[in-house]
Amino acid sequence: MRAVEGELAVIVGGKDKGVDYSSLARGLKNRNGRVFLIGEAAEPIQASLEKLGFANMQRSYTMGQALEEATSHLADSGGTVLLAPACSSFDQFKSAEHRGELFNKMVADLERTRSSKG
Numbered sequence: 001m002r003a004v005e006g007e008l009a010v011i012v013g014g015k016d017k018g019v020d021y022s023s024l025a026r027g028l029k030n031r032n033g034r035v036f037l038i039g040e041a042a043e044p045i046q047a048s049l050e051k052l053g054f055a056n057m058q059r060s061y062t063m064g065q066a067l068e069e070a071t072s073h074l075a076d077s078g079g080t081v082l083l084a085p086a087c088s089s090f091d092q093f094k095s096a097e098h099r100g101e102l103f104n105k106m107v108a109d110l111e112r113t114r115s116s117k118g
Contacts (some may be wrong), residue, residue: 001031003081007079008033009070011063014099015040023049024086029054033082034073036066041087055062063092063099081107 001010004061012024013055021041025048035057037046042059049057060066070081076104083103093099 001027001082001084004080004082007074008065009036009073009075009079009081010034011036011038011060011066011070011081011083012045013038013041014085014089015039016044016085017088018058021045021049021086024051025052025054032056033079034058036060036070036072038058039087039091041091045086051071055107063103064106067110071110087108 002010008031010028010031012028012035016039021044024045028049029052033055033056035045035049037057037059038061046057046059049055058069060069067081074081083100084098089096089099093102
């Protein structure tokens with residue numbers, strides 16, 4: 001997250017395995033982007049962020065919804081949407097590879113849709 005310049009929207013979450021999310025929460029708070037929470041881990045990650053006083057987040061029920069909301073949020077800034085789940089993928093996907101492939105496909109589809117409108 002620190003390597004990305006400009007405005008940032010981060011999609012985090014996945015299968016909750018009962019781990020401590022305080023380190024993730026500190027990193028997200030320090031980077032100060034908008035956080036889109038998905039999957040089973042959304043609630044405990046949100047709780048960790050709230051403990052730090054971070055409120056720039058929202059719950060998205062699927063990765064597709066999170067991507068749409070994140071790109072809408074960044075529409076005028078030219079910022080970056082980063083998939084940084086920090087959790088395993090097995091709540092919504094077959095594997096981490098499957099999650100990454102679907103994310104890449106969704107981004108490509110979104111780009112095609114936007115370029116056909118412009």
